[in-house]
Amino acid sequence: MLTVADRLPDDRILAGTVRNASVRKDIALDSGRVVVRDAAGTRLEAYALYSFAFAHGLYGQAEAPNGPVESDRERLGYRRTLKPGQSAPLVVAYRLTPSTRPPITVDYGGGTLPVPGAPTTARE
Amino acid sequence: MRRPLLLLVLTCVASLAAPAASPAHPERPTVFPAYKVVGPPKYRTTGTALVVCQRDSGARLKRIYKGRGAKTRRELRRRLKLLKKCRFREIQPAVNAARSGYRILIMPGVYTEPASRTTPFVQPGDASKCGEDFAVTEGFDNTAPPPAGPSSADPPVRPNRNHHIKCPNSRNLIAIIGDERLEEDAAAPSDPVCRRLCNLQIEGYGKTAKDVLITSDRRKTDVIRADRTNGIYLRRFTIENGAFNGIDIVETDGFTVKEIEARFNQNYGILSFTATNGLYDRIDGHHNGDSGVYPGSGMKGCALENHDLYGTCEKLGCQRWTTEIRNSRSHDNVLGYSGTAGNSTYVHDNEFDNNSAGLTTDSFASGHPGMPQECFKWERNKIHSNNNNLFSAENQQKCAAGGTTFDQRPQDLVCPQFQVPVGTGVLVAGGNRNLLRENWIYDNWRWGVAQLGVPAAVRGDDDPAHQTDTSNGNRYVDNRMGVRPDGTRDPNGVDFWWDEQGVGNCWQGNMGAGGAATTSDPILVPGCAKPSNSAASNPLKLGRQVPCTAWDPKRNPRPVGCDWFDVGPEPQ
Numbered sequence: 001m002l003t004v005a006d007r008l009p010d011d012r013i014l015a016g017t018v019r020n021a022s023v024r025k026d027i028a029l030d031s032g033r034v035v036v037r038d039a040a041g042t043r044l045e046a047y048a049l050y051s052f053a054f055a056h057g058l059y060g061q062a063e064a065p066n067g068p069v070e071s072d073r074e075r076l077g078y079r080r081t082l083k084p085g086q087s088a089p090l091v092v093a094y095r096l097t098p099s100t101r102p103p104i105t106v107d108y109g110g111g112t113l114p115v116p117g118a119p120t121t122a123r124e
Numbered sequence: 125m126r127r128p129l130l131l132l133v134l135t136c137v138a139s140l141a142a143p144a145a146s147p148a149h150p151e152r153p154t155v156f157p158a159y160k161v162v163g164p165p166k167y168r169t170t171g172t173a174l175v176v177c178q179r180d181s182g183a184r185l186k187r188i189y190k191g192r193g194a195k196t197r198r199e200l201r202r203r204l205k206l207l208k209k210c211r212f213r214e215i216q217p218a219v220n221a222a223r224s225g226y227r228i229l230i231m232p233g234v235y236t237e238p239a240s241r242t243t244p245f246v247q248p249g250d251a252s253k254c255g256e257d258f259a260v261t262e263g264f265d266n267t268a269p270p271p272a273g274p275s276s277a278d279p280p281v282r283p284n285r286n287h288h289i290k291c292p293n294s295r296n297l298i299a300i301i302g303d304e305r306l307e308e309d310a311a312a313p314s315d316p317v318c319r320r321l322c323n324l325q326i327e328g329y330g331k332t333a334k335d336v337l338i339t340s341d342r343r344k345t346d347v348i349r350a351d352r353t354n355g356i357y358l359r360r361f362t363i364e365n366g367a368f369n370g371i372d373i374v375e376t377d378g379f380t381v382k383e384i385e386a387r388f389n390q391n392y393g394i395l396s397f398t399a400t401n402g403l404y405d406r407i408d409g410h411h412n413g414d415s416g417v418y419p420g421s422g423m424k425g426c427a428l429e430n431h432d433l434y435g436t437c438e439k440l441g442c443q444r445w446t447t448e449i450r451n452s453r454s455h456d457n458v459l460g461y462s463g464t465a466g467n468s469t470y471v472h473d474n475e476f477d478n479n480s481a482g483l484t485t486d487s488f489a490s491g492h493p494g495m496p497q498e499c500f501k502w503e504r505n506k507i508h509s510n511n512n513n514l515f516s517a518e519n520q521q522k523c524a525a526g527g528t529t530f531d532q533r534p535q536d537l538v539c540p541q542f543q544v545p546v547g548t549g550v551l552v553a554g555g556n557r558n559l560l561r562e563n564w565i566y567d568n569w570r571w572g573v574a575q576l577g578v579p580a581a582v583r584g585d586d587d588p589a590h591q592t593d594t595s596n597g598n599r600y601v602d603n604r605m606g607v608r609p610d611g612t613r614d615p616n617g618v619d620f621w622w623d624e625q626g627v628g629n630c631w632q633g634n635m636g637a638g639g640a641a642t643t644s645d646p647i648l649v650p651g652c653a654k655p656s657n658s659a660a661s662n663p664l665k666l667g668r669q670v671p672c673t674a675w676d677p678k679r680n681p682r683p684v685g686c687d688w689f690d691v692g693p694e695p696q
Contacts, residue, residue, distance in 0.1 A: 003664045005671070007687040015667035047674045047684050054553075054669035055582040058489045060414060060541030061677055062367070062390050062530060075490065075584060076673055093671040093685025 020082035033109035036094040039101040051077025052089030154398040156431040157316035161378035164403035177210035178233030224322040232330040243293040257287035284310035295345040302352035316375035318354035328361035333385040336361040342531035346372040407452035415462035416454030419447040425468035442499035445470035465494040471502040481544040482510040487554030490584030498556035515689035543675040545688040554578025554594035572616035577625040595626030602633040613637035620644040625661030
């Protein structure tokens with residue numbers, strides 16, 4: 001599903017699930033590896049999390065000034081390990097610019113996933 | 125080598141893959157105390173008194189009580205007489221000299237606690253008697269594989285109970301430790317018992333909270349730490365500049381904080397954690413980087429004995445409250461009120477205004493006893509004008525400027541510790557069986573009241589049966605929305621926002637200005653005769669909140685897709 005942030009008309013939020021379709025191998029997911037590109041191969045400003053709910057880290061900014069601690073990374077969806085057949089939620093946010101050319105693709109580091117359909121509005 | 129095939133399935137997600145357990149803890153390992161006291165402690169005028177004063181206390185008293193009225197002169201005489209008994213210039217030595225049931229009377233003045241300030245701030249591994257007394261707050265039972273990505277270098281350690289016993293002023297400007305038995309295994313502390321300094325009363329002896337100022341160095345974690353101090357009563361002073369909390373009440377059965385101004389603390393003005401039978405009364409909490417008041421990890425009123433039984437209130441009902449907050453104001457903070465696992469709170473007749481968001485209670489974090497959150501009763505509060513955007517680019521730049529730390533920043537610069545949806549009156553994120561009733565909720569430019577579900581995996585609970593165990597049984601009834609108490613229309617962005625997940629939720633009897641209908645998203649919300657019955661949230665709505673997880677003031681102050689920090693124009 002694709003939606004638009006309420007007050008950020010250029011930002012798109014893609015929500016779905018990813019599934020490890022392998023029959024033998026685990027796959028380690030790292031949201032930091034996710035890259036969003038347009039048809040011209042231009043990298044868009046983007047962010048991904050393997051989570052389907054907002055959450056915040058256990059430690060405030062003063063306590064963890066260098067980003068989420070290890071346990072939070074797992075909990076907040078920065079990384080996941082999927083066993084064969086297992087799935088995980090994925091939310092990818094990206095920002096369009098006037099020069100962005102569809103279609104958009106999501107590169108998760110081990111391959112590329114197409115973003116089907118045109119961006120919808122928040123109310124669709 | 126063939127790579128594992130990853131499929132993207134664009135569909136609604138009803139459940140989450142389970143992450144590894146992560147029982148971390150932001151405090152120290154804590155458990156609930158036994159519930160013995162009936163109600164919070166009451167003010168006493170009896171009991172041995174120790175008097176603390178400054179050189180200028182007498183002059184201050186004469187200024188404070190300068191009138192010619194008989195009562196004023198009598199009060200002045202009484203205080204000047206007490207002043208002659210002053211034997212302490214600092215509060216900590218008076219605490220050290222006190223016994224259970226004592227009163228500590230603090231005469232007007234500014235208290236910086238120089239001896240405590242010069243006590244070394246002990247870090248893990250330091251050559252100190254408490255240098256090894258830390259809890260690794262993550263990693264217990266964490267069977268996660270090595271991290272796939274870069275990891276934080278921040279050591280996830282906290283002083284454990286032994287640390288506070290051996291070096292009470294390492295992290296606390298004023299430490300009140302009610303149980304000095306060392307733990308054999310501090311990661312699994314003994315059942316909380318108050319053995320000393322129980323029923324202690326500490327009060328400012330001026331006319332108002334402003335007459336006694338306890339000010340820390342912005343390095344000590346807590347200004348006052350009350351740990352296993354059953355029956356503690358704190359009254360009438362101003363407390364400021366804690367690097368974490370102004371007042372931190374931990375594992376305590378029975379506490380009252382009254383007429384206290386708590387300000388300029390990095391996180392919380394007043395925090396209670398695994399404490400019960402508590403009363404916050406006439407508190408003024410402001411300019412704190414998280415919230416003015418935080419009754420977190422509260423004991424559930426339905427589980428006063430078996431604290432950790434899962435789902436107890438679902439079977440038994442909420443029963444009694446365990447922490448009350450009344451007649452208080454919390455303003456100009458990131459949050460007026462917050463409480464992860466803030467259970468069984470009775471919050472009434474307060475004002476929460478001009479924060480980034482008014483009140484939140486949630487089930488977001490792991491390591492908080494009492495999950496998931498349930499059973500608040502909030503009524504007759506004024507919750508308004510919570511549009512103070514402390515996440516503006518300008519403010520975030522000030523906070524990040526030059527890598528400054530709390531002790532290097534201007535006192536009145538409030539730097540957010542956690543992200544919140546600016547412009548929100550009330551956010552219930554993963555709450556159950558809560559009652560929001562007869563409040564005035566207006567002029568919050570995003571949401572008057574918002575409710576969203578939080579899957580159990582987010583708090584480190586991987587049980588598949590628990591994944592939709594929040595956002596159930598909440599009632600929003602008879603609130604006045606978008607209208608001030610004087611009847612002036614002052615709309616919220618949307619009165620009620622709901623992610624559409626949960627069973628047993630209802631909205632009924634809420635009214636706008638002049639009896640007008642309230643606004644909501646979705647347009648129709650269930651009434652209490654036929655409450656909600658939906659296991660899944662609206663993924664479009666919930667998904668739109670997810671990018672805000674990525675907020676990081678240094679590296680990602682405005683995450684793509686997160687609109688929480690963009691407050692729209694004032695609704696008309």
